[in-house]
Amino acid sequence: MDFKKKMIILGGTLVLCVVGIIAYRLFTGGGTETPTACNQNPPQRVQLAWWGDLPEAAVQPIIAAYTGSRQYVSITYTQLDPETSRQKLIEAWARNAGPDIFSVRSEELKNFASAGLISPMPAKTTSYTYTLKKTLGIKEDLEICKVEKPAPSIDTLRNTFVTGAFNDLFKTNQILGFPLAFDSLAMFYNQQLLDEAGILTPPKTWSEFVSVIPKLTLVDDKGKLVRAGAALGRSLNVARNAEILTAIFKQYNIDLSDKAGTTVTFAGAKDINSVLTLATSFGNPTKATFTWDETFPDAMDALAQGKTAIAFGTATDYADLKTQTTGADIRVTTFPQSILNGTVFIADYWLQTVAPKAADPNVAWDFLRFAADQAQAKNLIQQIQGTPAIRALVETASQVAEGETPGPAQTFARQAATAFTWFPGLNPAKGREALDALVEDIATQKSTSAEALDRASKLFQLALSSI
Numbered sequence: 001m002d003f004k005k006k007m008i009i010l011g012g013t014l015v016l017c018v019v020g021i022i023a024y025r026l027f028t029g030g031g032t033e034t035p036t037a038c039n040q041n042p043p044q045r046v047q048l049a050w051w052g053d054l055p056e057a058a059v060q061p062i063i064a065a066y067t068g069s070r071q072y073v074s075i076t077y078t079q080l081d082p083e084t085s086r087q088k089l090i091e092a093w094a095r096n097a098g099p100d101i102f103s104v105r106s107e108e109l110k111n112f113a114s115a116g117l118i119s120p121m122p123a124k125t126t127s128y129t130y131t132l133k134k135t136l137g138i139k140e141d142l143e144i145c146k147v148e149k150p151a152p153s154i155d156t157l158r159n160t161f162v163t164g165a166f167n168d169l170f171k172t173n174q175i176l177g178f179p180l181a182f183d184s185l186a187m188f189y190n191q192q193l194l195d196e197a198g199i200l201t202p203p204k205t206w207s208e209f210v211s212v213i214p215k216l217t218l219v220d221d222k223g224k225l226v227r228a229g230a231a232l233g234r235s236l237n238v239a240r241n242a243e244i245l246t247a248i249f250k251q252y253n254i255d256l257s258d259k260a261g262t263t264v265t266f267a268g269a270k271d272i273n274s275v276l277t278l279a280t281s282f283g284n285p286t287k288a289t290f291t292w293d294e295t296f297p298d299a300m301d302a303l304a305q306g307k308t309a310i311a312f313g314t315a316t317d318y319a320d321l322k323t324q325t326t327g328a329d330i331r332v333t334t335f336p337q338s339i340l341n342g343t344v345f346i347a348d349y350w351l352q353t354v355a356p357k358a359a360d361p362n363v364a365w366d367f368l369r370f371a372a373d374q375a376q377a378k379n380l381i382q383q384i385q386g387t388p389a390i391r392a393l394v395e396t397a398s399q400v401a402e403g404e405t406p407g408p409a410q411t412f413a414r415q416a417a418t419a420f421t422w423f424p425g426l427n428p429a430k431g432r433e434a435l436d437a438l439v440e441d442i443a444t445q446k447s448t449s450a451e452a453l454d455r456a457s458k459l460f461q462l463a464l465s466s467i
Contacts, residue, residue, distance in 0.1 A: 038145040043128045046360045048075045048367070051089065051099040053082055053350045054180065058383040062371045071130045073363055075101075082350075093117070093355070100358035101368065103350045104177060106168050106421040107428040110261070112353075113176050114426050115467050119354045121175035124150045125366035151175060152369070160374075164347045164420040165389045177351030178372035179389035180380055183314045184419035185243050185346045186411055187336060188321065191329040193227075193309040202310075202333045206248070206278060209336050210289055213282065216309040217291040229291040230310035231299035233283025234443050235436035238292075238299045240312050242435045243346040246422040248279050251338035256431075257464055261424030264464065267457035273449050276442055283443035303330065314348050315387055315412045332408040334415060347419035349389070387412040425464030434459035 052059065056079050063075045078099070080088060085103065092098035104112050112118050126148050133143045152175070158166050165179045189202050197216050203209040209230070216229030235241035246256060254269040266272060281287040296302045303311040304324040313321065318332060335345055352371065354364040370376065374390050381388045381397070387409070388394050398413035400406050406414065423431045438456035441447040447455070 036145045036147050038143055040128060040144040040146050042144060043072050046073045046363045048073065048101060048359060048364055049099040050075055050077045050101040050352075051080050051085070051103065052077065052101075052352065053080065053085065053103040054380070055079060055384060058380055059371075061379060061383075062376050065376065066367050066370050069129045069131070070127055072128060073367070075367065089117075093357070096357070098355055098357070100355055100360070100364050101352060102355060104353055106165075106179075106347060106349050106351060107423045109168055109176055109351055109353075110171065110424075111426050111428065111467060113171065116356060118176055119356045119358060119361045121151050121354075121365045121369075122362060124148055125362055125369065127363065127366045149366070149369070160391065161389050162391055162394055162416050163418065164416075165349070165351075168421055169351060177353035178368050179349055179351045180371060180377060181349060181384065181386040182347065182389040182394075182416050182419075183316055183349040183387055184412060184415040185240060185247065185312055185314055185335055185348065186318075186408075186415060187310060187312055187333050188303055188318060188330055189310045189333065190303065190306065190308075191331050193306070197309075202331075203336055204334070205340055205342075206251075206336050206338055210278075210281075213289045213291050225291065225293055225295065227306070228296060228302065228308035229289075230282060231292055231296065231302055231308045232312065233280055233290075233292045233439070234294060235439045236294050237296055237302075240299070241439055242432045243348065243422050244312055245279055245435050245439060247335060247344055247346045248275060248338075251342060251344045256422075256460070257424045262464055264457045264461045266460075267453045272453065276438075276449060276453075280439055280443040283439070284445070286445070300324075304328070315408065318408060319385070332411045333406075334411055343418040345415040345419035346422045347416075348421070385409065387416055389416070391417075423463075426467050427463045430463035430466075431460055434463055 056077050059077055063077065067073050067075060080103070082105070086108065089098055089102055126146065129145050129147060131143045131145070132140050134140055152160070154170065157170055157175070161169070161179065162182060165182060169175060169177050169179065187202065193216060194202065197212070199212050199215060203212050213229035217225070218227040220226050231238055232241070232244055238244070249256065249266060252271055252275045254266050254272060254275060256266050257264055281289045283292050284290055292308070296307055297305065299308065299311040300313060300317060300321055301324070302308040304321055306328060312335065321330060337344060352368050354361050354368070358364045374392060377388055377390050378393055381393065388397055394413050394416045398410050400410050425431060434456045437459070438452050441452035441455070442449055
């Protein structure tokens with residue numbers, strides 16, 4: 001073999017090695033690991049409890065992979081109902097019986113952290129790996145090695161996770177949690193009802209949306225709504241009202257608060273009145289686009305029952321919806337925008353984090369960084385049919401074969417790059433209350449826009465600053 005060929009082979013091998021090292025170390029802080037010290041004495045056993053939002057079958061492979069090489073660690077998992085998980089956590093911690101690792105909804109992460117319910121990731125994590133080594137090819141000895149890893153750097157986090165996830169998990173120079181999956185708000189529509197109304201493609205902009213609503217709305221001979229064109233414009237029976245309103249605000253350059261999330265800004269925005277008119281017109285009986293009122297069931301139930309043609313929800317909502325519908329052709333498309341090809345989407349997902357009274361916060365965080373690694377995240381997403389939070393996986397998940405249209409998975413993946421958590425403050429429940437009241441007051445004409453905005457902004461200010 002001549003010198004030139006040798007150098008080509010050597011160069012190719014070197015590139016593969018470097019790529020492998022970078023991929024392996026991407027989530028260890030982007031730097032070198034502390035040299036491994038082997039022949040260690042067995043560490044004390046660590047038992048961790050994890051209460052989470054994910055199906056147990058999906059997380060058990062991650063637990064098995066981690067504990068398989070760290071035999072001093074055992075992790076028990078309990079899946080909680082997302083609707084009651086917060087209350088169960090608080091009640092358990094009050095009895096000093098809570099979990100070491102737990103799931104927290106993205107909109108509540110800041111609340112939990114401010115209340116001292118999260119132990120941020122330490123500057124480094126330490127673990128001990130167990131490996132069987134053969135001596136002289138015959139005798140097997142157990143080798144215990146100590147491995148120390150620095151916390152992921154800010155650049156590593158920013159380059160690993162989609163922007164919305166990074167902005168949530170990294171606060172005040174601290175890592176508060178890791179997302180194992182991501183989710184965002186999209187538009188669901190009944191294709192059969194659109195077909196019957198002569199609407200060949202779902203609306204992409206609010207201008208298109210406004211034009212199709214009258215075609216989808218059915219009323220009886222007394223003028224009572226029989227079928228809605230879309231479930232929005234009121235808040236009593238639209239669980240996602242706050243997310244919908246926030247998305248519309250943002251698309252028209254209206255922010256709920258300042259960047260710090262401490263001061264209300266939407267009430268004094270330049271176009272607030274016209275944008276509120278748009279958002280509430282679908283629930284206002286005096287408007288041509290009136291299509292939704294309090295007589296309908298919850299938005300998702302109405303869509304499942306064929307009582308509305310359009311509703312809004314997350315991938316999790318869509319999975320639940322599919323179990324309720326029998327034969328209805330419910331499809332998913334991106335959330336409507338103010339302009340064609342707009343990219344304003346609202347995220348709603350869960351992060352995994354560590355409790356202050358965890359039995360061993362170091363091991364708990366070491367496990368979470370392992371669980372959030374790309375290899376583990378990829379397997380998990382395949383199990384739950386969800387949307388990844390890792391950029392590289394999102395790019396792959398959003399791809400559509402030539403000539404094909406995006407399915408639900410591709411649609412949610414395409415939204416992930418720019419989706420952000422709607423609430424910027426400390427008390428999301430009170431924030432929802434403020435925006436729900438704002439929509440109800442204007443849609444039902446209980447108050448003038450000025451009065452409704454004044455009340456809503458005051459309540460929202462409390463939501464931003466009080467736990």
